[in-house]
Each structure stands twice: as structure tokens, then as C-alpha cells.
Amino acid sequence: MTKSPSSTAQRASEALGQRLRTIRQEARITARALAEQAGWHETKCSHLQSGLRSPTEEDIRTWTRICGADNQAEDLIATARNIEGMYVEWRRLQSAGLTRLQHRRVPLYEQTRAFKIYCSNFMPGFLQDPNYITALFMLFTQFHGSVNDVESAVAARVERSKILRHGDHTFAILVEESVLRYRIGGSETLLLQLTHLLRTMTLPSVVLGVIPETADRTMWPVESFTMFDDRTVSVELLGAQVTVTAPSDVDIYVRAFTTLSEMAVYDKPARSLITAAIDSLG
Incomplete structure (x- = not known):
């Protein structure tokens, strides 16, 4: 483990x-x-x-x-x-609001060439629709009691996501199928998000894999994490953000991502799971 x-x-x-x-x-x-x-x-x-x-x-x-x-x-x-x-508590990171937090890692994002992202709880930040971001940030603000600067924070995240279309970057992204059904912001917001996901997964820089709920597990669902050029890992816990840089620890996440990616489906099968989630919304 x-x-x-x-x-x-x-x-x-x-x-x-x-x-x-x-x-x-x-x-x-x-x-x-x-x-x-x-x-x-x-x-x-x-x-x-x-x-x-x-x-x-x-x-x-x-x-x-x-x-x-x-x-x-x-x-x-x-x-x-x-x-x-x-190891930095979200309470400390969000003390000045969420907007500053969105800007904080822009230099790292711009320097990174290969992103590997795994999400087990909500949609990957780079692929989030503005309505979904708003709903998610409202939940963060309420739960952590941080400054409510959601409107500007949403704009900052949308601006940050333009890196998908510009620059020499690649994004290997994995999500658990259950993430497609978590109604963050309600069914209408999720519908817009899933439709947005179908569009963004076709970008040349993006490879999106969905791990089916019916997959025979060779790796259990773990905490969401983002890898930057296989040198740094950012792990999101409920109470804190953890930055992993020790090579032996980074290797754990490299191996986990490889195993998780082997369970995922891509392209047409992945789109089928997304459209099935849309259909379930009625």
C-alpha cells in the first residue's frame, strides 16, 4: 500500500x-x-x-x-x-482567497511539458467548465471558510486552462467513472460540464482516459494528484496540499499512474461512458 x-x-x-x-x-x-x-x-x-x-x-x-x-x-x-x-494546509493557502491560489502555480504550469493527472473526486481542473468551477469553488469557500472571491477565481482558472491550447504541453488525464456522476452544482451544471468534457477531450494536447466502475481493479482508487514532468507531484488531501519531490516518492505516483492508465478506456469507449452519464441525467 x-x-x-x-x-x-x-x-x-x-x-x-x-x-x-x-x-x-x-x-x-x-x-x-x-x-x-x-x-x-x-x-x-x-x-x-x-x-x-x-x-x-x-x-x-x-x-x-x-x-x-x-x-x-x-x-x-x-x-x-x-x-x-x-505540506501546506488549505486553510493557509486559501487565507487570501482562491484567486491568488490559481495564480500561484502558473510558472510551474508554463514550465511543465508533460502533465499526468488523476482525479477520483471531481473533474480535472484543466477540463472544468466555468459553471462547474463556480459550483466547486463555492463548496471550497463554504467548507474552508475562506474569502469569497469566487468570481475572480473562476476567471483566473479559465485563463490558466488556456495552456491546453497554447504551448508545447501534453496532458495525460485519468478520471474514475464515478466522477462523471457526482452532481457538483446540480444536474444542469453537471450536464454542461460533461458536454464541455466531450469537446475538450478532442484537443490534440489531451489524452483522456476513464476508468470504468466495472473494471477489474489492479489498483485501488487513490487521492487525486497531478504530476509535473515526472519530477514533482501535487497531491490534494481534504485538509492540505502535499508537494512530493523525493525521487523515490515520485516513483510511487509514476507507477500508480501507469497501473491506473492500464485500467482506463479511451476515445470512443470513453465517450460512451460520458454520454451514458449524460443520459442518466434525463
Whole structure:
């Protein structure tokens, strides 16, 4: 079974803690002596070394100064900042509204050549109809209690989706068949979304696969994720967005996407599942 995405950040924190431990041991200073010189409780050293507590920039500078390893401070600080960005709560990301969140990753999208996207809960962002985006963003805003800037956020997402038609990008997209039937925004909104899906799946840059509910599963449905050139993975949890960059962890998602794609149907069979979902709306 795949590890929890948040474990990537935890393992990175543990690796940083081990580096701090090694620096202390190489300086031949005990944890108690370091804590005394820093003016900390001894348990703080233990928590920093085990990854149970994230070090601040000041903590790192104090640690390296006492251990005579000031030359390692900047690298450790940069590592700590990267870890902080691996697991970010939606509450924090959406604190200034959804519009800013849409703009946040535009540079990454523009740099990426090959996108691999798997969705098990709602339609892929790049393929969403404006009405569907509005309904989805209203749900996000209400659930997370964030600033209501839905109108401008919808416009920003629509603008961001133009990358489907411009630039040297490819989009391999997988959705579970159940996603075609989730009535986000109601039946009329879903009808417009499914019709939009039939149009956008014909774009030269897009390969859309639908995993039938009747498929013999060789991989269970997992959390939705987006892969950027097989180097970075963004995983969407209910409470947070997780960024995965460690090669061994990225490989887990590469393998999962490959397995999921083998269960999917494409082209005419995929269109048949979409039209069947439309017919079910009456």
C-alpha cells in the first residue's frame, strides 16, 4: 500500500533532524550540553533531532554556532524551508482567497511539458467548465471558510486552462467513472460540464482516459494528484496540499499512474461512458 502523502514531509523532517544530530555528534557535544548553551530545555534537542519539531531559522543558526558548523547553516535553513512547503494546509493557502491560489502555480504550469493527472473526486481542473468551477469553488469557500472571491477565481482558472491550447504541453488525464456522476452544482451544471468534457477531450494536447466502475481493479482508487514532468507531484488531501519531490516518492505516483492508465478506456469507449452519464441525467 502507498504511504500517506504527508509522510514525505515527515521523512524529510526526520532526515533534517538526523543531519542536526550528526553535526552535534561530530562536534562531540551532548544534547544536554547543547541545550544548556542555547538556553533550551533538553527535550527541545531531542525533538529537533527526531523530526518531531521543525527548527526555526534561529534554532538552526544557534545549533550550528554552538557546534562550530556555521558554514552549514544556510544549507540547513534552505532545506527547512523546502520541507515547510511540502505540506501546506488549505486553510493557509486559501487565507487570501482562491484567486491568488490559481495564480500561484502558473510558472510551474508554463514550465511543465508533460502533465499526468488523476482525479477520483471531481473533474480535472484543466477540463472544468466555468459553471462547474463556480459550483466547486463555492463548496471550497463554504467548507474552508475562506474569502469569497469566487468570481475572480473562476476567471483566473479559465485563463490558466488556456495552456491546453497554447504551448508545447501534453496532458495525460485519468478520471474514475464515478466522477462523471457526482452532481457538483446540480444536474444542469453537471450536464454542461460533461458536454464541455466531450469537446475538450478532442484537443490534440489531451489524452483522456476513464476508468470504468466495472473494471477489474489492479489498483485501488487513490487521492487525486497531478504530476509535473515526472519530477514533482501535487497531491490534494481534504485538509492540505502535499508537494512530493523525493525521487523515490515520485516513483510511487509514476507507477500508480501507469497501473491506473492500464485500467482506463479511451476515445470512443470513453465517450460512451460520458454520454451514458449524460443520459442518466434525463
